[in-house]
Amino acid sequence: MGVHQNRREKIYDWMALEGVSMVMFEDTEGRRDPSVRWLSGQPSDALLFLSIDRKSMLVPWDINMAILYGNADIIVSYREFERRPLKAIRGAAEGLKIPPGLKIEIPPVTPYPLFLDYVGALTDFDVLCREQGAHGEAEKLRALKDDEEIAIYRKAAKITNSIIDMLEKNVRSGKIKTEADAALFIEAESRKRGCDGTGFETLAAGPDRSFAIHAFPAYTAAAFAGKGLSILDFGLKYAGYTTDVTLTFARDLSPAQEKLLTLTEKAYKLALSMVSNGASTRSIAAAVDIIFGKSKKAMPHALGHGIGLQEHESPAIRNRDDNSWVLCPGMIFTLEPGLYNPLHGGCRLENDILLTEAGVEVLTEARVIRL
């Protein structure tokens, strides 16, 4: 049984227990859901329907792409349904022979006005749209990486680490002088090494722009790694999965800058030391908030997040009362404490962590580089 079929079986089991007759997954512009790729191999732009009698129907925007990559029992071009989700869901209920009166689940990101359209068009069915349904289940399953995914991450991390080493070398030698030099180096080298590309737009911020959490524009022709704090945040996408690391380059720091950087490193070490199977991610993030708070500083973003087919996935790693995630074997996630100041600039240190039965493994080798 192939990897995608294997994953679908888990959703079928869940559907049987919950009595849901058909589930619709949607990965389209504005409503991205990598669960479609995870369950069918189709890289993007498709609907996927699963039925309680364990059949799947893939409805791709690009049928040529689906012939190459798509794995499902039935494949029908989205053109057959005029690229309209309402027509497709009715077509799928027919194609998968769902008897009327039963439960059909649509994605929880379905906009309210579109939800009303679904309910109006599917009067024969009980339409479900909820946070804790099939889609939440798929997201939870995706948070626990399987052996194929862990193998992909080991390769992706290896390439990421070799590029980190080259970046350090080229910044030290003066070969990389600007933000664009750094970002374009990553674009070129990642593809040479077999990556699909970068997982998100590389953020390269020299000392004048590192005050922002996410530099805007993402990178420019401005000087990089000069006097002060520079941030380089990037991820490599390999076989669909993205790494996510942040380096800080530090040169001739003022006492205030040194303080930001030392605190960030201290927070990173503390957070990493708290990672273990069974640990509450909220408590780790809370410990970091306390360290920063003692110095009257605050981190304006979450401590970390799961990674995978998406740049940000489960588990959440933040100090908020709606976060009840607990770390488990199979999770791959970032830890990325950072501090930002409009006058002094900012710094962040981010690595990707894998938890296994055997313990904690820091997959990537991002670091603070003092020049």
Next chain:
Amino acid sequence: MGVHQNRREKIYDWMALEGVSMVMFEDTEGRRDPSVRWLSGQPSDALLFLSIDRKSMLVPWDINMAILYGNADIIVSYREFERRPLKAIRGAAEGLKIPPGLKIEIPPVTPYPLFLDYVGALTDFDVLCREQGAHGEAEKLRALKDDEEIAIYRKAAKITNSIIDMLEKNVRSGKIKTEADAALFIEAESRKRGCDGTGFETLAAGPDRSFAIHAFPAYTAAAFAGKGLSILDFGLKYAGYTTDVTLTFARDLSPAQEKLLTLTEKAYKLALSMVSNGASTRSIAAAVDIIFGKSKKAMPHALGHGIGLQEHESPAIRNRDDNSWVLCPGMIFTLEPGLYNPLHGGCRLENDILLTEAGVEVLTEARVIRL
């Protein structure tokens, strides 16, 4: 009055006519809405609230960024609301002094489960969530570019055209040999010329991969512009606004490939000849479908789309019965007929068109390049 205040005034007028007391715009991960930037200057990741008594409140994720770019009467960090939309909307109703009992409009992309949360949390108000509300109005207004935006597009197109010329020269001379060569050339040159970067991931597909509408991965180390059909689809982002063009490179075509290309060029010419103030975009797309249909071919995507702060904006340019867009002065949009075949590869020709009172202006100079 600044450009953002000017734009807000148009929404305030609409709110007064419709009796809507407060409107919430949201631009966050998974729910992007460039209307926030259009109305406030804040580049991304923020909520924006407008009140019927013509006051605005910006709630940015990154307060340092908002101090530089944000334009609003009140600016409050999203941290004050624990980065939760429900807390922020209650805070905004308080900050903007909205009396209970009145209408508050939330984005039409609000997921159904979140909509229920809003209704539960805002029992004092009448919560609206609809396609044809304030957000639809902002989108319609954004489809008609103002003088500032047209000036930006003239610059963006000029840079795009100079890069098209360089691409042609470098492919002909053999300096650009691979998909990655082409894409990285665009990344580097666009930034050198003052662009923010590319408007979307460049799609460079050599003859072996041009069968796909959107190549996957977007570009690789594979050969580009060899025997057959190669597609290069890219856009440059300048001051936030993106161009969107597609070149086809053709070399030693088979009769079947020649047929695809000739038909595409014919469709492009026909579509362009039909562009005029008052023309229905559906009828233009229908005419292209007829041309392709006569040769028993079909285009698997829309004929075009508006461009702006987003890669895909209004107006829609497609042959579907829910499309009633009519072309007007101020619109900037693409025309991009294309045909794709799993055996022969694919081709597409795409340019950006500006309509003014004076007539039709083809801003960009993308073309079929026969090698």
